[in-house]
Amino acid sequence: MNSVSVQEADFDVGAEIAALSAGRNDVGAVASFVGLVRADKLAGEGSEVSAMTLEHYPGMTEKSLEAIVLDAGSRWQLLGTRVIHRFGRLTPGERIVFVGVASSHRGDAFAACEFIMDYLKTRAPFWKKEDTPEGGRWVDAREADDSAAARWEAPAG
Amino acid sequence: MNSVSVQEADFDVGAEIAALSAGRNDVGAVASFVGLVRADKLAGEGSEVSAMTLEHYPGMTEKSLEAIVLDAGSRWQLLGTRVIHRFGRLTPGERIVFVGVASSHRGDAFAACEFIMDYLKTRAPFWKKEDTPEGGRWVDAREADDSAAARWEAPAG
Amino acid sequence: MSIKVLYFASLRETLGYSHETLTLPATIATLGDLRAHLAKRGGAWEALDVGRNVRMAINQEMAGADTAVADRDEIAFFPPVTGG
């Protein structure tokens, strides 16, 4: 019921969400998240991003996503989890990542979905390079992501 | 960019999520939630639910959903919100409710989506009647839902 | 003063009414007054007694017992909501 994919191809959000409850009647809640490429940069910086290229560490990426999903499953009551992360060249508006979590109850589904996203940002070996009019620029790790992940380090509620 | 529907018909989750970022490149995050009919009842009770009928208060329902969406928009930085709630007869595994929230940042999208669901459970005038082998039974309001909504009463973080 | 009153869900079934139009005596100023007035009908209407878990709305907004009732208001009585 858990599945992780790292791929260049786009994915079908509706089909992925439907698959999390297909053929069963104990799923009451599916929380999901889609991350997309933003053209605008962080406040204070100037130029537009025309495209980005996501590099990853094949093998370790899948392993780390599977570990994150397993960790979520030990913290909340989940009935299924789906993670898809793309790599390669992506333009503004394109989907980058999908996380979908099925549970009997919405509290568990929401918490696990947000947890997986927070950890994915800080643990999964992906690196963004933005193509700007001034050339390629590797994105720095953001402190906001580190602190978002850190709040899960306390004993699970 | 905000839209609320109360309808008998099912909805297309993939199309709704896609619409929240279609034609724009400032959306970095779409958090969404799908609520489904569960066949199993709460722990401790016995029988299976074969179907349910959702009654609502036409007019007030739309008004209350729009108020909840507006409230969410005043608490977080959102770029679009979509709420769909079905009424009428629904069988196990069927979709009941959809909430989708677009934002630049995932924290705002997640928080607003969960906030809308919590309030929707406690404020929107919907009532569930379950068809069981023993006959129709109106579902009681659950304390868990009241306390989930109450945590948002504190000053917004 | 003429108002419309709606009843929903289990309350609608208990009372056997989905809606009614009422002309109110001048003694009824608030939603709480109206509720007591209806509960006094007795029988099934005791479901509106003060101790019962009934929610109220005026013109499609949740309202408390102290809220004033005005001519042509749309008033609703219903159990706690159980949506989503």
Next chain:
Amino acid sequence: MSIKVLYFASLRETLGYSHETLTLPATIATLGDLRAHLAKRGGAWEALDVGRNVRMAINQEMAGADTAVADRDEIAFFPPVTGG
């Protein structure tokens, strides 16, 4: 002791290497030893100096400087991740 070393993202570009296979002297016992050994190559390799923000993995798991390095390990150096 023979190991495989991988470099990713900005570090890969700085060093001009995506991977290499190394035979290590016996004095190298830990990941920290290996990092210092590579940084001593000088020039671009100073990007691996202790003060720099570099993450490390052994056999596809994040690892710290004290982690022991063993024969046939797959070791990776990369900047902090920026996925999602």
